[in-house]
Amino acid sequence: MKNYFNLFFIACVLFLSSCSDESINPVSSTDIQSNAKEHLCLDAIVPEDLLENPKLTTHGALLKSKKWENGQTITIKFLNGNAFLQNKVKQFANQWMQYANLKFVYVNANQSADIRINFDNSGGSWSYLGTDSKRIDQSKPSMNFGWFNNSTPDTEFSRTVIHEFGHALGLIHEHQNPAANIQWNKAKVYSYYGGAPNYWTTAQVDNNIINKYSSTVTNYSSFDSQSIMLYSFPASLTLNGWSSGWNTALSATDKNFISQEYPKSKPSAELRNLYRYNINAQHFYTSNFAELGNRYYEGVLGKVYSQQVSNTLPIYRYFNSINGDRLSTLNWNELKGGGQGGWRYEGITGYAYQSAQPNTIPVYRYYKGGNRPDHFYTINSSEVAGGKYGYQAEGIAFYVVR
Numbered sequence: 001m002k003n004y005f006n007l008f009f010i011a012c013v014l015f016l017s018s019c020s021d022e023s024i025n026p027v028s029s030t031d032i033q034s035n036a037k038e039h040l041c042l043d044a045i046v047p048e049d050l051l052e053n054p055k056l057t058t059h060g061a062l063l064k065s066k067k068w069e070n071g072q073t074i075t076i077k078f079l080n081g082n083a084f085l086q087n088k089v090k091q092f093a094n095q096w097m098q099y100a101n102l103k104f105v106y107v108n109a110n111q112s113a114d115i116r117i118n119f120d121n122s123g124g125s126w127s128y129l130g131t132d133s134k135r136i137d138q139s140k141p142s143m144n145f146g147w148f149n150n151s152t153p154d155t156e157f158s159r160t161v162i163h164e165f166g167h168a169l170g171l172i173h174e175h176q177n178p179a180a181n182i183q184w185n186k187a188k189v190y191s192y193y194g195g196a197p198n199y200w201t202t203a204q205v206d207n208n209i210i211n212k213y214s215s216t217v218t219n220y221s222s223f224d225s226q227s228i229m230l231y232s233f234p235a236s237l238t239l240n241g242w243s244s245g246w247n248t249a250l251s252a253t254d255k256n257f258i259s260q261e262y263p264k265s266k267p268s269a270e271l272r273n274l275y276r277y278n279i280n281a282q283h284f285y286t287s288n289f290a291e292l293g294n295r296y297y298e299g300v301l302g303k304v305y306s307q308q309v310s311n312t313l314p315i316y317r318y319f320n321s322i323n324g325d326r327l328s329t330l331n332w333n334e335l336k337g338g339g340q341g342g343w344r345y346e347g348i349t350g351y352a353y354q355s356a357q358p359n360t361i362p363v364y365r366y367y368k369g370g371n372r373p374d375h376f377y378t379i380n381s382s383e384v385a386g387g388k389y390g391y392q393a394e395g396i397a398f399y400v401v402r
């Protein structure tokens, strides 16, 4: 993972429609869609990092390693541009702030800044991803706008500024979301982007269009065809007639997603009962009464938290699909993600203490083998003590609130 943090560089290049004589970008000429501007953002990845970590080329929604700290103040400055352009950028960039728990503070040109904005009509529009903006030289821009002038319409400011600031918050292109499932007509995609005005190589098309990010390096929501981070794709590039239009504003999912990634307030932790059930001599534990209701119900061990609080750890829950045993443990390394010997990871039951705290009570763990093995948890140290019913003591599993 060496040098992983600064591998990605996003360059977004505008292509003007064929109705225009102007070529803003050196590679711009005509566009297949008439009367439409095509704004394409090209990911450039440091070549040695590609060799070292080829999986990173399979691209998501937000790169976890490039996230800002929640609640952080991000400083921004303009390297050039007139007051009109600067104010338009501020106006649309600030839309993210309605949903993300981040603060944008604009500083003077002589101060250092996390994000440095440049207006250069020869360079397309692009932004470094998330905290990568801090990692490049202070004298260099971390974001460029390549096609703005004093007569640019607000829809274009909206589309481009919100999109580039999405990258600056760590978001990648929506069509490369791990959850995207676009049925590409690959031959058409290669020829479309391989021709004028893009002239992308097969590898560039793979990196910028077809490959998805790995789900392990990204946080992501389900694919969103309305996302500000999605390219416009004509139906001719897909096998099933799917297409996407120009998205010029934050979608409902964009708003929801960024507010989850940078939450304004954490959901407060509440205490929930930890219920015990006995399903034909195999026991089951849950903090959600609705899961089994009154059937098989045996009682309450104590309370666990719904969110992690100081000194607590998650109770990982597992089910053995071969023998019906169930395990609850604070130790992830015990079974990890499951997969061995029929064990299946089912999620977090709640959060409990690893050591005694005021107003807590130990939960003892026992195990019984045989055809119907059972991990058994009790707050009553004599319930199955001394080998009763074949149970062997395994120590204290965790501490629950009384």
Ligand SMILES: [Zn+2]
Residues within 6 Å of the ligand: 010, 011, 012, 040, 041, 042, 163, 167, 173
């Ligand atoms: Zn982009």
